[in-house]
Amino acid sequence: MDIKIAARMIAVFAIGTGLTAAITALHDDEDRPDADAPRIERxxxxxxxxxxxxxxxxxxxxxxxxxxxxxxxxxxxxxxxxxxxxINKPDRPISPKQNAAEGETR
Structure with a gap:
């Protein structure tokens, strides 16, 4: 077998594998619920x-x-x-542990 033909076959196989993996990854995200999205209380x-x-x-x-x-x-x-x-809310939420620790040091 000629080396050029073998290289082309490997390239086509690699591109096909990459496309298949990308399409599979995109379809998996659609089925999964968006649990990591922040929720707005009110x-x-x-x-x-x-x-x-x-x-x-x-x-x-x-x-x-x-x-x-x-x-x-x-x-x-x-x-x-x-x-x-x-405006009056902190940028990052304060955990109860941090809030208790600040209360003790004051």
């Missing part, structure tokens, strides 16, 4: 507070440009931004 904030906040925001929306001078609207918008961007 998207949009506490559900018990939503009707009150929503009614304030609707009122401000209905005021139009007059809402810019309304202090209640500015407070409602600030609260909505704080809830949406979660």
């Amino acid at each position: 998207p949009g904030g506490d559900p018990s507070l939503l009707p009150a906040v929503k009614s304030k925001l609707v009122r401000c929306r209905d005021l139009g440009t007059a809402a810019l001078e309304d202090s209640a609207c500015r407070k409602a918008w600030a609260e909505n931004r704080r809830r949406f961007f979660q």
Whole structure:
């Protein structure tokens, strides 16, 4: 057998094996549930507070440009931004062990 033909056969076999492995890997990810995805506890904030906040925001929306001078609207918008961007939450969750250790050293 010629060396060139053998090299071509090996190359075709290697490419076929690689494609088969890639397709198999892609299909395995579709069947598996996404258990590692982070879960959002309460998207949009506490559900018990939503009707009150929503009614304030609707009122401000209905005021139009007059809402810019309304202090209640500015407070409602600030609260909505704080809830949406979660400004007061730490970047990384603190484990109960770390929280207890910090309490002992203080």
